[in-house]
Amino acid sequence: METAIEGDIESTRQVAVRALPLPPKPRNLRVRKKPVRREAEDSSQRLRLALQAAFLALNVWIGLQFYFWVRWAESGGRTMSVSRPAGVEGWLPIEGLMQFKYVLASGQLPRLHPAAFFLFLAFALISLFFRKAFCGWICPVGTFSEYLWNFGRIVFGRNFHIPPWIDLPLRSLKYLLLGFFAYAVTTMSAAAIADFVESPYGLVVDVRMLNLFRFVGTTTAYIVGGLILASVLVQNFWCRYLCPYGALMGLISIFSPARITRNESACIDCAKCANACPSALPVDRLVQIRSAECMSCLECVAVCPAKDALALRFVASAKLHRVVPAWQLAAGIAVVFFGLVGYAKLSDHWQTHLPQEVFLKLVPAANEQHHPMIRDKIEENRE
Numbered sequence: 001m002e003t004a005i006e007g008d009i010e011s012t013r014q015v016a017v018r019a020l021p022l023p024p025k026p027r028n029l030r031v032r033k034k035p036v037r038r039e040a041e042d043s044s045q046r047l048r049l050a051l052q053a054a055f056l057a058l059n060v061w062i063g064l065q066f067y068f069w070v071r072w073a074e075s076g077g078r079t080m081s082v083s084r085p086a087g088v089e090g091w092l093p094i095e096g097l098m099q100f101k102y103v104l105a106s107g108q109l110p111r112l113h114p115a116a117f118f119l120f121l122a123f124a125l126i127s128l129f130f131r132k133a134f135c136g137w138i139c140p141v142g143t144f145s146e147y148l149w150n151f152g153r154i155v156f157g158r159n160f161h162i163p164p165w166i167d168l169p170l171r172s173l174k175y176l177l178l179g180f181f182a183y184a185v186t187t188m189s190a191a192a193i194a195d196f197v198e199s200p201y202g203l204v205v206d207v208r209m210l211n212l213f214r215f216v217g218t219t220t221a222y223i224v225g226g227l228i229l230a231s232v233l234v235q236n237f238w239c240r241y242l243c244p245y246g247a248l249m250g251l252i253s254i255f256s257p258a259r260i261t262r263n264e265s266a267c268i269d270c271a272k273c274a275n276a277c278p279s280a281l282p283v284d285r286l287v288q289i290r291s292a293e294c295m296s297c298l299e300c301v302a303v304c305p306a307k308d309a310l311a312l313r314f315v316a317s318a319k320l321h322r323v324v325p326a327w328q329l330a331a332g333i334a335v336v337f338f339g340l341v342g343y344a345k346l347s348d349h350w351q352t353h354l355p356q357e358v359f360l361k362l363v364p365a366a367n368e369q370h371h372p373m374i375r376d377k378i379e380e381n382r383e
């Protein structure tokens with residue numbers, strides 16, 4: 001039985017191991033063990049792909065409804081009338097962070113764009129309970145990114161690896177972006193946040209974001225095209241190097257009790273887990289994965305051939321480990337997400353209640369003020 005001192009030694013060893021770049025395990029030092037094959041078929045990836053597809057479909061639905069609502073407002077209420085889907089506020093991560101700060105500072109739920117707060121809270125709690133499972137299981141950008149690198153594998157037969165000396169500084173980019181946004185938000189008072197959200201700009205900030213993609217300028221086209229190409233070639237390019245939201249979820253996930261754990265006595269050192277990891281983590285050389293980059297995608301667990309060698313576990317203490325099967329992870333994500341969205345809807349803290357006339361005035365006016373090219377397009381829509 002492991003003593004407290006042995007537990008401390010193990011934790012210290014792991015901290016030291018994580019701090020250093022890990023050299024590959026020399027082949028001649030690998031002990032050949034008799035493999036005990038896993039019997040049950042792993043269904044985690046089928047479940048994950050299904051949940052990803054469901055959330056992608058939900059986002060496409062929200063996107064279409066939002067587009068038709070914007071068209072309705074731009075036409076002066078003459079096209080088909082649809083309601084504004086509050087779920088679009090999930091696409092406003094900075095506003096979600098602002099609303100979170102507002103709630104902490106004022107002790108009140110926001111009146112306008114409250115869904116941004118509830119969605120941010122849901123994603124943060126999912127990261128706290130299940131590591132960065134938001135990125136690996138439900139984020140539509142993460143899902144699209146995964147489709148792209150899988151497409152790259154089909155076309156080129158593989159994905160390309162960025163050398164570690166470029167990979168490491170590139171990974172820090174997303175933390176720099178996060179630091180910039182976090183500084184801007186945390187230095188705002190609750191009153192300043194409320195002023196921004198209630199301003200003509202803040203009320204239709206979602207429309208401005210949509211227009212960025214509706215009326216693509218040359219610069220935006222080059223940037224989006226470059227990101228798509230990079231995502232085809234390199235696994236999770238956007239998530240790994242540039243997404244500040246994923247960086248925030250990763251930092252929250254450091255406090256999560258859930259982590260991939262490797263049982264060294266059952267492991268046969270085949271390294272299949274490390275080769276499968278889309279975050280390029282050295283799963284085969286660590287006992288626990290505590291990295292902020294782990295998305296709880298379970299790809300490593302799915303490919304592991306050895307019985308009981310690798311699993312996602314809740315680690316409460318050195319002795320108290322509990323395996324979290326894929327279905328419990330999926331159910332946990334769904335309970336947190338739909339629980340908070342359901343609470344917000346039932347308590348009437350989901351929709352932004354403003355007279356339709358406000359949006360009929362603000363949506364076209366905001367566009368005209370800032371985008372001369374868009375103004376022409378809106379005039380075409382009106383005609």
Ligand code: SF4
Pocket residue numbers: 260276277278279280281283289293294295296297298299300301
């Ligand atoms: S360590 Fe496993 S669960 Fe974490 S990102 Fe890598 S493959 Fe996914």
Ligand code: SF4
Pocket residue numbers: 262266267268269270271272273274283284303304305306309310
């Ligand atoms: S996949 Fe990883 S954890 Fe599983 S046996 Fe191979 S090296 Fe060990």
